[in-house]
Amino acid sequence: MAFDPRNFSFSRQILPVIAVIGLILAVFFIWNGLPDRQLSEPEREPPRAPAALANTERVAGAGVVEPSSEVIQIGSALSGLVTGLYVAPGDRVGAGQVLFTVDDRAARAALGEANAAIAEARAAIAEAQSARATAGRQLALYRNVDDPAAVSRAEVIRAEGEAAAANERLRLAQARLQSAQARANSASTEIGRLTIRAPIAGEILAVNIRKGEYVSTMGGGGSQPFIEMGQTQPLHVRIDIDEEQAPRVALGAPATVSPRGASDRQVKAKFVRAEPLVVPKRSLTNSAAERVDVRVLQVIYELPETDGLFRVGQQVDAYIAAKEPGK
Numbered sequence: 001m002a003f004d005p006r007n008f009s010f011s012r013q014i015l016p017v018i019a020v021i022g023l024i025l026a027v028f029f030i031w032n033g034l035p036d037r038q039l040s041e042p043e044r045e046p047p048r049a050p051a052a053l054a055n056t057e058r059v060a061g062a063g064v065v066e067p068s069s070e071v072i073q074i075g076s077a078l079s080g081l082v083t084g085l086y087v088a089p090g091d092r093v094g095a096g097q098v099l100f101t102v103d104d105r106a107a108r109a110a111l112g113e114a115n116a117a118i119a120e121a122r123a124a125i126a127e128a129q130s131a132r133a134t135a136g137r138q139l140a141l142y143r144n145v146d147d148p149a150a151v152s153r154a155e156v157i158r159a160e161g162e163a164a165a166a167n168e169r170l171r172l173a174q175a176r177l178q179s180a181q182a183r184a185n186s187a188s189t190e191i192g193r194l195t196i197r198a199p200i201a202g203e204i205l206a207v208n209i210r211k212g213e214y215v216s217t218m219g220g221g222g223s224q225p226f227i228e229m230g231q232t233q234p235l236h237v238r239i240d241i242d243e244e245q246a247p248r249v250a251l252g253a254p255a256t257v258s259p260r261g262a263s264d265r266q267v268k269a270k271f272v273r274a275e276p277l278v279v280p281k282r283s284l285t286n287s288a289a290e291r292v293d294v295r296v297l298q299v300i301y302e303l304p305e306t307d308g309l310f311r312v313g314q315q316v317d318a319y320i321a322a323k324e325p326g327k
Contacts, residue, residue, distance in 0.1 A: 018198040025327035028159035035323055057248070060315060061239040066238055066313075071229075072229050074199075075217070080214070081296075087099050101194060110186075110190070114187055117180035118180040131162075203229060204228075205229065234305070236300050236308070237255075240298060243293050254269060255271070257301065257317070274299045281295065
């Protein structure tokens with residue numbers, strides 16, 4: 001049968017074909033674009049309430065592990081070059097142990113000058129004492145002469161002046177000694193301040209300086225502390241409870257704590273205290289549903305010994321029993 005262009009109709013012959021092809025392509029793309037609905041294990045295990053609190057009233061919160069002494073940030077009272085660094089992260093130190101030293105050559109030079117001034121002042125004191133003793137004996141000799149004509153009045157006045165001058169030289173030498181001793185004490189204090197020691201016994205958590213670096217007492221807003229340390233035996237956990245839930249917390253009750261993403265490893269923590277001040281929330285969990293414009297009650301708990309399960313700065317999930325209704 002010959003094709004007759006006069007009988008050709010685009011709307012009746014071509015358009016239905018295009019529609020069928022478009023429908024097939026739409027089905028193909030829709031089929032390939034369907035999400036994978038197969039069940040899979042979550043990448044991180046979600047928090048799970050302990051069995052003891054599963055069917056009871058409870059309050060949940062997120063916390064951060066910290067030393068029982070809280071983190072102590074070590075600085076320097078004076079600026080200068082670090083000449084010695086004697087600790088590393090993980091070291092345990094005793095109270096008063098040297099952590100690092102700052103260049104003290106200028107202070108030691110000042111101490112040397114003050115010690116030399118002390119020696120000079122002591123020599124001047126000895127000389128003044130000798131002169132005073134000599135002038136005193138001479139004056140006493142003149143005054144004990146029975147015959148007034150044997151010693152002129154001018155000799156007596158001169159002897160009295162020499163005795164008074166000797167006394168003044170002695171007082172001046174004593175004042176110079178006190179001044180030199182004060183300078184020596186000041187230099188010794190400066191040397192002591194250039195030796196930074198541990199304020200308590202604890203563990204070194206971070207060291208942010210190196211030997212040869214310059215440390216300054218004028219730290220910026222984002223500057224790191226030179227050394228961070230704290231008492232890590234035992235560890236504490238600071239749990240944030242939203243202010244709306246704070247009245248429900250049974251203060252004094254133990255808490256069940258687990259590391260973030262490991263809810264199967266739960267431990268019992270002992271209540272230590274609740275901070276009296278409700279503060280803005282600072283510790284964030286990066287959850288999409290987390291509110292950040294809230295204030296929180298911070299509750300402190302003591303963690304048991306767990307052989308490295310918890311470390312300082314680690315985030316944890318916690319569950320605390322709630323008060324019974326009406327209490």
